[in-house]
Amino acid sequence: MQFPSPHEHILPNDITCISSPPLPDQFNVKDRIRGSMLGLATGDALGASVEFMPHQQLLAHPVSGMQSGGTWGLKAGQWTDDTSMALCLASSLITTRIFDPYNQMVRYKWWYKYGFLSSTGHCFDIGKATRNALNIFSQRQKILQQAFGLHNEIQVDSLSFKDVRKVYAFDVNCSGPDVAGNGPLMRLASVPLYYFRNPALAVELSGQSARLTHGSEKAIDACRYYAALIVAALRGESKEQLVSQQFYHNHRAWFGAKDLCTEVLYIALGSYKKPGGYEMGIRGSGYIIKSLEAALWAFWSDGNSFRNGVLAAVNLGDDTDTTAAIYGQLAGAYYGAESILPKWLKQLYAKDLIICISDWLYYFGQQSHSTVHKKKNMYYHVPTQLHKKYSNPAIRMHRGMFQSVVPRRVHKAKNYDSYLRDHLPNPQMWASSQAHIRPQYQQIAANHLVPYSDIFQQPFYSGQR
Ligand SMILES: [Mg+2]
Secondary structure (H helix, E strand, O other): OOOOOHHHOOOHHHOOOOOOOOOOOOOOHHHHHHHHHHHHHHHHHHHHOOOOOOHHHHHHOOOOOOOOEOOOOEOOOOOOHHHHHHHHHHHHHHHHOOOOHHHHHHHHHHHHHHOOOOOOOOOOOOOHHHHHHHHHHHHHHHHHHHHHOOOOHHHHHOOOHHHHOOOOOOOOOOOOOOOOEOHHHHOOOHHHHHHOOOHHHHHHHHHHHHHOOOOOHHHHHHHHHHHHHHHHHHOOOOHHHHOOOOHHHHOHHHHOOOOOOHHHHHHHHHHOOOOOHHHHOOOOOOEHHHHHHHHHHHHHOOOOOHHHHHHHHHOOOOOHHHHHHHHHHHHHHHHOHHHOOHHHHHHOOOHHHHHHHHHHHHHHHHHHHOOEEEEOOEEEEOOHHHHHHOOOOOEEEOOOOOEEEOOOOHHHHHHHHHHHHHHOOOHHHHHHHHOOOOHHHHHHHHOOOOOOOHHHHOOOEEOOO
């Protein structure tokens, strides 16, 4: 698949999909990843026609399916900022194949300025905090333009986080400590979906994905906690385990040195278990703590039905599409794509693109898993240059705006394997993760313990907060 340049103004429905190469799928994870992304978009589309409508009005006329109209005048099945931003984040992971916060911000900016991955071709709704952060980001890009002597926006946008972090005057986190809207939670899914094989990394990077536009500890921790739930769902944990008040305690190792803040901890201990729902204080508001609580209330009380849960989230009123989009990420990951009503999926805008993106997240997540490792609380990555040059799959992508498919270069792939075998600090881990792909290297790798080489001294992300 190719993500077009934002300047081409190609609508999501018109983006061509190439299905991802097959990978063994023992635990039906692929269906769960599709479920999470489709669940997000379905919730968004169901809520879009009644966004900002108060609960009382929805009590009289509850939403029961996809409908057109509302604040944005969309067609039935069309989705809003939640899905657009979620797809921007996913497109960044698929294109760069690392967690590149700068590239993520560039793509959010493309959506804001040029309607990239918008269901209508332009950005018609954007949260205040996100807009502020993206305006600050655009301003700060001028620092980079000067520092690198670049002439236009396309060149600045093509930089990577590896380049820009050398410029000390530039900070990619464009928000303040009091910003706690639900923006980062509505777009979250692809980070835990991509990194679920390494839960601690998934949780840490989910926090970082929030920090770009929403600097409050509450926003960061809400995303860390919700990512842990999505990861646990993908890893096959039961609903009882997910909604258990012991969940945080049982998975404490995933959360690193930093405890959850009080507000999120209170939710993790079960504050959302209110049978009366709205009557007992559950609200679908834009405040991230209330959104998180509302989505979990819907999941907890849905009677194991995606349909019930997503409609309950919408019919809470207010920020209907976002509450339902947040619910959909977890419920979809837990129940799988097949739990979403086929008639809704049929109406869902750019459904095929969302499925295609989900499958590539699954595929590249597996590929990158074998190249990520941790030392002294820092995450390291096999250098991108090598990854690009000797990449195992048949797809080669250029960082930035374009991806292209090139024929597989067998001799190079062989070099890449020996590179990994010789340089990864834990060959056993590599061997087991690659076992089904490259059995011939299992034994060689297991016998091969080599210390870190100098090229690993550059962390791609610091685990220290
Ligand atoms: Mg929205």
